[in-house]
Amino acid sequence: MKTYTLxxxxxxxxxxxxxxxxxxxxxxxxxxxxxHKIKQxxxxxxxxxxxxxxxxxxxxxxxxxxxxxxxxxxxDTILKVFNALGARVRLSVEM
Numbered sequence: 001m002k003t004y005t006l007x008x009x010x011x012x013x014x015x016x017x018x019x020x021x022x023x024x025x026x027x028x029x030x031x032x033x034x035x036h037k038i039k040q041x042x043x044x045x046x047x048x049x050x051x052x053x054x055x056x057x058x059x060x061x062x063x064x065x066x067x068x069x070x071x072x073x074x075x076d077t078i079l080k081v082f083n084a085l086g087a088r089v090r091l092s093v094e095m
Contacts, residue, residue, distance in 0.1 A: 010022070010025075028069065031069045032069045034069075034078070035066055035067045035068060035069045036067070038063075038066060038067055038078075038081055038082070038085070039067040041082075041085045041087050042063075042067075042085060045085060045086070047085075048060075049063040049064055049067070050063075052081065052084060052085070055084035056077065056080045056081055056084050057080070058077065062077075063081070066078070066081065
């Protein structure tokens with residue numbers, strides 16, 4: 001039985017790096033990971049979505065959408081969320 005790397009499987013089923021479909025997939029994956037991290041930290045801090053929303057100045061529904069990657073939240077909102085959670089954020093820009 002032949003084994004394949006994750007990269008090989010992604011290339012085969014999603015597309016090679018640099019293709020529109022692959023770029024969209026990777027962007028959505030990053031947003032999903034970001035939302036998961038926000039939820040994880042919030043739960044570790046024993047906060048509800050409502051609690052976090054109050055600190056950020058948004059409704060509970062907005063926090064839910066961010067955690068579940070259902071919205072294109074503004075960067076300043078994401079930064080406010082991490083600030084309210086007491087988490088440091090490092091941004092990286094690649095070219």
